Amino acid sequence: xxxxxxxxxxxxxxxxxxxxxxxxxxxxxxxxxxxxxxxxxxxxxxxxxxxxxxxxxxxxxxxxxxxxxxxxxxxxxxxxxxxxxxxxxxxxxxxxxxxxxx
Numbered sequence: 198x199x200x201x202x203x204x205x206x207x208x209x210x211x212x213x214x215x216x217x218x219x220x221x222x223x224x225x226x227x228x229x230x231x232x233x234x235x236x237x238x239x240x241x242x243x244x245x246x247x248x249x250x251x252x253x254x255x256x257x258x259x260x261x262x263x264x265x266x267x268x269x270x271x272x273x274x275x276x277x278x279x280x281x282x283x284x285x286x287x288x289x290x291x292x293x294x295x296x297x298x299x
Contacts, residue, residue, distance in 0.1 A: 199248045204265050206255050211264050213238065213251060223264055230267075239272065246276070 203214045212222035221238035223230060240246050251269065255261045
């Protein structure tokens with residue numbers, strides 16, 4: 198199932214929202230990227246990370262555009278690496294096999 202998130206500006210910085218909940222934020226004061234918070238927002242607790250779409254709701258903000266593009270690029274690279282993992286590929290193949298049988 199596709200996860201839809203929105204990338205928006207907040208009082209403190211720039212954030213990704215899922216169902217109107219702020220799941221990941223980068224402070225505009227220091228633009229520090231918290232890797233642990235990023236993992237928790239997108240990949241922890243069996244979250245579905247295979248089909249995530251993040252809509253940029255502030256395309257005219259130069260800083261926001263750069264941060265948004267970095268997030269998308271990072272997620273793309275992580276997904277590419279996950280597909281290369283033997284366990285992940287086997288799980289994905291098993292899911293495809295089950296879908297074809299139904």
